[in-house]
Amino acid sequence: MTRQNHLEPQESLPCTRPDLGSSLARWGELEPGRQSELGAHAERCPRCGPALALMLSVDSWLEERIDATADDGCPSGEELYRYGRGPGAEALSEERRAALGAHLAACAHCEALIETLADRPPSPLILEPPRDDLASTAPRRPGGLRLVGALLAVAASVTAAVLLFNEARAGAPRIVYPEAPLLRGEGGNPLYFPRERVLAAAAGGLHSKLLFELAPQQDASGYVVYLERHAGGAFDAGERVATVSGASPVLALPDEQRAGLRPGHYTWEAWAVVNGLDQPLGRRDFEVVQDPALLARIERLAARAEPERSEGILALLYPIYPSDARAFARALPASPEREAFLARVPGR
Numbered sequence: 001m002t003r004q005n006h007l008e009p010q011e012s013l014p015c016t017r018p019d020l021g022s023s024l025a026r027w028g029e030l031e032p033g034r035q036s037e038l039g040a041h042a043e044r045c046p047r048c049g050p051a052l053a054l055m056l057s058v059d060s061w062l063e064e065r066i067d068a069t070a071d072d073g074c075p076s077g078e079e080l081y082r083y084g085r086g087p088g089a090e091a092l093s094e095e096r097r098a099a100l101g102a103h104l105a106a107c108a109h110c111e112a113l114i115e116t117l118a119d120r121p122p123s124p125l126i127l128e129p130p131r132d133d134l135a136s137t138a139p140r141r142p143g144g145l146r147l148v149g150a151l152l153a154v155a156a157s158v159t160a161a162v163l164l165f166n167e168a169r170a171g172a173p174r175i176v177y178p179e180a181p182l183l184r185g186e187g188g189n190p191l192y193f194p195r196e197r198v199l200a201a202a203a204g205g206l207h208s209k210l211l212f213e214l215a216p217q218q219d220a221s222g223y224v225v226y227l228e229r230h231a232g233g234a235f236d237a238g239e240r241v242a243t244v245s246g247a248s249p250v251l252a253l254p255d256e257q258r259a260g261l262r263p264g265h266y267t268w269e270a271w272a273v274v275n276g277l278d279q280p281l282g283r284r285d286f287e288v289v290q291d292p293a294l295l296a297r298i299e300r301l302a303a304r305a306e307p308e309r310s311e312g313i314l315a316l317l318y319p320i321y322p323s324d325a326r327a328f329a330r331a332l333p334a335s336p337e338r339e340a341f342l343a344r345v346p347g348r
Contacts, residue, residue: 016041016044016046024051094176098176101311101315102178102316106315106316174337175335176337177338191212192345194268195284197288198288199291204259205259205261206259208323208328209327210327214249220273220279221273224271228267229261230266242257267286
């Protein structure tokens with residue numbers, strides 16, 4: 001049996017007004033009068049009629065989803081398309097790309113839009129060849145591949161949909177790291193991280209590897225960190241829970257000790273061994289915080305394609321949990337941008 005060509009019937013129908021039909025791909029850019037003229041032609045044209053109907057169907061499909069989750073200050077569909085690096089999209093500046101990544105990580109409305117758009121769009125955007133076993137029953141898709149070409153020419157109308165079907169990109173994606181003002185060290189305190197807040201894991205312990213980052217000391221041959229847990233008061237007696245030492249000013253808490261840290265208040269005290277003498281470097285507090293809502297958002301972001309995955313997680317962590325953001329960045333591929341991000345420490 002000869003395989004039925006689902007594109008052939010519509011491909012063989014000529015346009016009765018090629019001078020009007022050639023404007024179909026620019027429907028959204030036409031003046032109202034020209035749109036009315038083209039619409040009247042499409043009602044009578046066996047080729048342009050189905051094409052216009054499908055194009056308007058795509059627009060309606062997108063508008064329903066965008067309207068359901070739109071919020072003041074949300075990026076436009078065009079910016080989302082550019083952020084997703086869709087075919088033919090212009091590049092965003094690094095500053096705008098980082099800002100969009102932060103918005104997508106923090107905006108529940110845009111997250112809902114992405115999740116809503118995860119279902120498949122109307123058929124003009126799906127390029128699947130007809131199956132032999134479905135040839136006699138599958139509905140025909142008017143306009144075929146030529147209509148797809150027209151729809152791509154008006155990408156502004158289908159930006160959000162194309163974004164979700166463009167996850168596979170050639171080459172390693174370039175990750176844009178969040179920009180932020182440098183933190184100021186209190187009185188030249190050489191204890192950099194951890195500070196402020198550290199994220200607790202859902203199953204206990206810490207969400208990220210815990211690194212004690214210190215300013216390198218001249219002539220130092222080693223460093224020691226003492227970690228204490230306390231009730232949070234200025235005069236509370238602390239309980240020592242870990243001791244870490246090494247030759248580097250970046251000391252990692254062993255995983256078995258990290259797993260035993262529970263939510264609460266902690267203080268770490270650091271010393272350097274300089275010319276054989278112990279030299280105190282100071283003390284710094286941080287709090288281990290439970291944040292189930294943030295962990296859930298990180299899990300959703302982790303399912304996205306790169307670079308949206310890493311950029312979103314970094315943008316979500318960095319303003320609130322800078323130590324966790326740095327631990328996450330250390331696990332990403334090495335790049336000049338990553339090294340510049342990790343070099344951004346307090347007091348520099």
